[in-house]
Amino acid sequence: MKILKKIGLVLLLAFVIAQFFSPEKNEGNTEDLTAFLAETKPSAEVKTILENTCFDCHTSNTNYPWYNAITPVNFWLAEHIEDGRKHLDFSKWSDYSIKKKDHKFDELAEEVEEKKMPLPSYTYTHGDANLTDAQIKAVVDWVKEVRLGYALAPQPQ
Numbered sequence: 001m002k003i004l005k006k007i008g009l010v011l012l013l014a015f016v017i018a019q020f021f022s023p024e025k026n027e028g029n030t031e032d033l034t035a036f037l038a039e040t041k042p043s044a045e046v047k048t049i050l051e052n053t054c055f056d057c058h059t060s061n062t063n064y065p066w067y068n069a070i071t072p073v074n075f076w077l078a079e080h081i082e083d084g085r086k087h088l089d090f091s092k093w094s095d096y097s098i099k100k101k102d103h104k105f106d107e108l109a110e111e112v113e114e115k116k117m118p119l120p121s122y123t124y125t126h127g128d129a130n131l132t133d134a135q136i137k138a139v140v141d142w143v144k145e146v147r148l149g150y151a152l153a154p155q156p157q
Helices: 004-017 030-040 044-053 073-087 091-095 098-113 134-151
Strands: none
Touching: 004 134, 030 091, 098 134
């Protein structure tokens, strides 16, 4: 029994010490989204959907939940955000070529239609991120409209 107490004490001490270490937060400027919003012109409904389901992991500014203050949860969240931004970063929209924007929007529609995005781990704690069929349709219709504009845009030679 003494060995279990010692192991428990060591684990508790390690957990307490770990709380003094945390990853860098994703706290950028919300103005980074200006180019994306101006170019894609989402309706108020779609913009709200994007704010509730996409922007925390796919922009340079995350609204962190209370449990982000707990290590190791904060490292897990930081990894998810980094991975999300690696795949699609709305804050860097103006850096993407038209071809890349079109491709990213194709992927966005596919992921949303197949209900792969937002991730289930996100929707567990963000109830308003659970998309209804009507919301999915609104996003997909908006994506199709934007992609049509990219298809008609002059391509660089």
